[in-house]
Amino acid sequence: xxxxxxxxxxxxxxxxxxxxxxxxxxxxxxxxxxxxxxxxxxxxxxxxxxxxxxxxxxxxxxxxxxxxxxxxxxxxxxxxxxxxxxxxxxxxxxxxxxxxxxxxxxxxxxxxxxxxxxxxxxxxxxxxxxxxxxxxxxxxxxxxxxxxxxxxxxxxxxxxxxxxxxxxxxxxxxxxxxxxxxxxxxxxxxxxxxxxxxxxxxxxxxxxxxxxxxxxxxxxxxxxxxxxxxxxxxxxxxxxxxxxxxxxxxxxxxxxxxxxxxxxxxxxxxxxxxxxxxxxxxxxxxxxxxxxxxxxxxxxxxxxxxxxxxxxxxxxxxxxxxxxxxxxxxxxxxxxxxxxxxxxxxxxxxxxxxxxxxxxxxxxxxxxxxxxxxxxxxxxxxxxxxxxxxxxxxxxxxxxxxxxxxxxxxxxxxxxxxxxxxxxxxxxxxxxxxxxxxxxxxxxxxxxxxxxxxxxxxxxxxxxxxxxxxxxxxxxxxxxxxxxxxxxxxxxxxxxxxxxxxxxxxxxxxxxxxxxxxxxxxxxxxxxxxxxxxxxxxxxxxxxxxxxxxxxxxxxxx
Numbered sequence: 198x199x200x201x202x203x204x205x206x207x208x209x210x211x212x213x214x215x216x217x218x219x220x221x222x223x224x225x226x227x228x229x230x231x232x233x234x235x236x237x238x239x240x241x242x243x244x245x246x247x248x249x250x251x252x253x254x255x256x257x258x259x260x261x262x263x264x265x266x267x268x269x270x271x272x273x274x275x276x277x278x279x280x281x282x283x284x285x286x287x288x289x290x291x292x293x294x295x296x297x298x299x300x301x302x303x304x305x306x307x308x309x310x311x312x313x314x315x316x317x318x319x320x321x322x323x324x325x326x327x328x329x330x331x332x333x334x335x336x337x338x339x340x341x342x343x344x345x346x347x348x349x350x351x352x353x354x355x356x357x358x359x360x361x362x363x364x365x366x367x368x369x370x371x372x373x374x375x376x377x378x379x380x381x382x383x384x385x386x387x388x389x390x391x392x393x394x395x396x397x398x399x400x401x402x403x404x405x406x407x408x409x410x411x412x413x414x415x416x417x418x419x420x421x422x423x424x425x426x427x428x429x430x431x432x433x434x435x436x437x438x439x440x441x442x443x444x445x446x447x448x449x450x451x452x453x454x455x456x457x458x459x460x461x462x463x464x465x466x467x468x469x470x471x472x473x474x475x476x477x478x479x480x481x482x483x484x485x486x487x488x489x490x491x492x493x494x495x496x497x498x499x500x501x502x503x504x505x506x507x508x509x510x511x512x513x514x515x516x517x518x519x520x521x522x523x524x525x526x527x528x529x530x531x532x533x534x535x536x537x538x539x540x541x542x543x544x545x546x547x548x549x550x551x552x553x554x555x556x557x558x559x560x561x562x563x564x565x566x567x568x569x570x571x572x573x574x575x576x577x578x579x580x581x582x583x584x585x586x587x588x589x590x591x592x593x594x595x596x597x598x599x600x601x602x603x604x605x606x607x608x609x610x611x612x613x614x615x616x617x618x619x620x621x622x623x624x625x626x627x628x629x630x631x632x633x634x635x636x637x638x639x640x641x642x643x644x645x646x647x648x649x650x651x652x653x654x655x656x657x658x659x660x661x662x663x664x665x666x667x668x669x670x671x672x673x674x675x676x677x678x679x680x681x682x683x684x685x686x687x688x689x690x691x692x693x694x695x696x697x698x699x700x701x702x703x704x705x706x707x708x709x710x711x712x713x714x715x716x717x718x719x720x721x722x723x724x725x726x727x728x729x730x731x732x733x734x735x736x737x738x739x740x741x742x743x744x745x746x747x748x749x750x751x752x753x754x755x
Contacts, residue, residue, distance in 0.1 A: 203229040203450070205489040205746075206472055208457045208502065211308025213719045213735040214493035215435030215443075216351075220743035221491070222448035226750075229450045229485055230443075231474060233494075234304030236453040237283075237311070239436035243426030245279040253278040269299050273686075280425050283312055289635040292497075295644035298528075299684035300497065306453055307435040308495070309686070312424045315405040315432050316556070316577065317357045318729035319348050319368040323563065328725050331571055334525065334620040335695045337724045338705035341368070344737050351736035354442075355433040356411055358553075359403030367558040367729070374408045375401050376417075376553045381539045381580035381608050386555070388669040397560045397665070402577065404553045405433035405732075412438070419549030432552065454478045456636065460490060460515055462507040462712060468755070469515075469712045472502075475636060489714050489746050489755065493739070496526075496720035497626055500691035501641055504628050507711075516692055516702045516711050525693055526624040526645040527726040529615045529685040532574065533659020533678060536611035537671030539580065546582055546605060554579035557612065557665070559728055561657060570653040571619065574728045576662065578612030610671060613679055614658035617728040619650055620690055624683075647683050687731055689723035707742035714755040716742045 204226035207217045218230045236242075250257040257278050259271065266288045270276045275284065285302040292300060303309045322341045329336040345368070352371040360375040378386060378401050386399035406417040407430075414430030414437055423432050430437035443449040454477040461470045461484065471486035492499040500523050504514035516522045554577055560566065561573035583606025624645035632640045655678070663676040695701025698710035707722050709715040718739035720731060749755045 201229070201483070202486040203227050204487060205229075205491065206231065206485055206487040207491045207493060208472060208499070209308060209493035209495065209719065210306045210435055210440075210451070211303070211493065211495065211719070212310045212313070212435070212732050213739045214308065214491070215310060215439035216736050216739040217491040217493055217718060217743055218443040218449055219439040220740050221489075221747065222443040222446040224743070224747045225448065226489070226747065227448050228443070229452060229487065231455040231457055231472070231485070232306045232308075232451065232453045233456040233477060234306070234453060236306045236451070237426070237436065239426075239430070239441070240428045243428055246422060246425040246428050248279070269301060273299055273301055275301070280312065283424075291632055291634060292640050293629050293632055293642045295642050296646040297682040297684075298643045298645055299682065300643060300688065301686050302495070306440075306451065310434040311426050311436065313732060314730065315423065315552070316730040317352075317355070317403050317405045317733040318556075319370055320344070320727050320729065320734055321366050321368050323366050324725065324727040327572065328620075333571070333725070334622075335693070335697075335700050335724060338694055338696045343705075344734070344741070347737035347741040348733065350740050351733060354412075355405050355438060355733075355736060356407035356414070357403055357405055357733070358408040360401055362398065362400055364398065364558055366563055370403070372403070373411075376404070376406070376408060376551055377401070378555060379547050379580060380545050381542055381610060382555050384539070385580065385610060385666075385669040385671075389557070389665055392668045396564065397557065399555050399557050402553045402556045406431055406552050413441070414438070417552055419551055421550035421552045423552050456638070457494065457502055458482075458505060458638065459502060460492075460506040460712070460715060461486075462510070462515055464507070464510055467712065469715045475638070477636065480636065488750060489716070491743070491746075492715065492717045492721070493719045496688040496691050497641055497643070499717055499719055499721045500626055501628070503692065505639070511711070515715075516709055518711050519699055519701055521693060521700065521702055523627060523691050524622050524625045525620040525690040526626060526643075526688065527618045527620055527690045527723065528645070528683050528688050529726065529728065530618055530647055530651050530655070530683055531679040531685050532614045532616050532655040533662050533676060534611060534613035535659070535662035535666050535674055535676045536609060537666045537674035539608040539610060539671050542608045545608075555612075568653075568657065570650045572617040572650075572654070572728065574614045574616035574654060574658050576612040576614050578610065580608060580610035583607050583609050610666065612662050612666070614662060615685060615728055615730075616651060616654050616658055617726050618647065618683060620693070620725055621648060626691060645683055647681075687720070687726070689720040689726050689731060692717050692721035693724045694722045695724065706745040707738055708745070713749075716746055718742050
């Protein structure tokens with residue numbers, strides 16, 4: 198065994214791992230960041246970022262020979278040539294679906310911060326207080342006022358563009374100038390406001406695409422190729438933002454191809470001493486020691502690591518003393534959607550490819566509205582002119598069709614709902630010792646699904662989508678059911694925080710009850726799921742936890 202010692206170890210390099218590395222190194226700690234996959238260097242390794250579809254051998258289409266290795270990516274509609282290396286080979290890294298669950302992973306430096314949707318919203322006390330008020334699961338140990346300063350901190354560094362709206366359910370933030378809605382979106386927004394007496398709103402999305410240059414990054418170029426890696430640094434990623442900041446301190450060491458197999462634990466001091474690593478290239482095992490460990494491997498993988506740690510003391514792993522480790526799995530459910538045609542704007546067109554859309558914030562079960570289910574949902578979407586790929590029913594062959602497709606089509610608009618999933622104890626992950634991965638390691642069973650509350654919500658999600666577009670004057674409006682299973686790429690809840698070590702894995706500082714020098718700030722800590730995208734909250738909670746960790750370290754409390 199080789200023995201290397203640092204002040205802190207960060208496991209994972211995605212959105213939360215990058216933030217942990219930045220915050221800890223800037224506070225003077227020597228930090229080792231461990232990433233289980235390949236290194237991807239900013240700009241140099243964005244191999245497809247400047248390519249057009251026709252420059253790919255298969256015109257950036259689905260590669261038939263890759264389907265067997267990426268079945269979940271195919272199901273999600275993301276299987277193409279342009280960024281296949283960013284997604285996990287599912288044959289090498291299998292998991293078992295006890296219930297259908299689409300788990301999309303990125304094992305490389307930067308993780309899913311390179312491919313994320315970038316929608317960035319604050320939670321409100323409607324979210325933080327809901328469990329307590331409704332008697333669901335356990336209470337959040339924090340409230341909005343506790344996190345608001347850290348939202349400020351995260352937004353100022355990451356660069357979030359958005360508009361100030363004064364909505365109680367969607368707090369405003371420290372925004373860069375907002376992107377602009379196009380003419381049809383502005384029209385529909387005004388009509389929704391009028392039709393619903395100001396009780397519903399359509400706003401421009403709040404996105405981690407910068408609209409002015411900052412911190413050496415060039416503002417968004419409206420290329421809408423974000424998932425390929427941005428050579429301009431136009432959107433927040435580990436590579437464009439937190440990693441350069443951490444490296445600038447000269448306190449960070451990054452080790453790719455490092456699969457963390459367990460947290461090393463000392464039963465006498467009741468502290469973690471470091472982590473064990475399996476080198477993904479040479480299959481050798483190494484130990485790294487540190488005073489603090491931050492787990493940011495993603496919700497399921499952080500739990501996997503804990504389930505393999507300190508099993509001589511807790512058979513179900515480090516953090517399992519409460520019986521909650523691996524339980525309470527949540528994700529958003531992508532329910533109903535609708536699309537339609539807007540007439541009257543045939544002389545208008547858009548410029549550029551805006552890497553953003555509109556957002557309709559939650560309005561159900563708020564401000565006097567009461568439904569036969571708990572919580573609510575929001576919508577994301579956009580409007581635009583139909584392109585050459587549209588169907589022309591009356592003309593389906595020949596020169597006339599080609600001539601028609603040289604002109605832009607109708608203005609169309611579509612919206613899709615994202616609903617909150619409640620934290621059910623029986624929604625869980627567990628170790629599968631029968632199915633092994635490429636390295637002979639145990640894999641995971643994922644047993645999580647939607648229940649009656651979400652099914653009832655689905656009805657409104659689709660019906661409301663259709664109604665809003667019809668009331669906004671769109672024609673030929675059609676509703677669609679997007680997906681019947683859980684899994685929108687926002688997995689949460691495997692090691693929730695709480696007030697009591699008997700019912701939670703972490704305290705209010707994201708600190709493990711069973712090992713106070715271990716912090717978990719990826720989606721694992723979430724106590725409920727809200728209906729908004731969670732990544733901004735991961736950033737804020739990570740910065741807050743790092744500040745607390747360093748303070749406690751200086752006081753010699755951990």
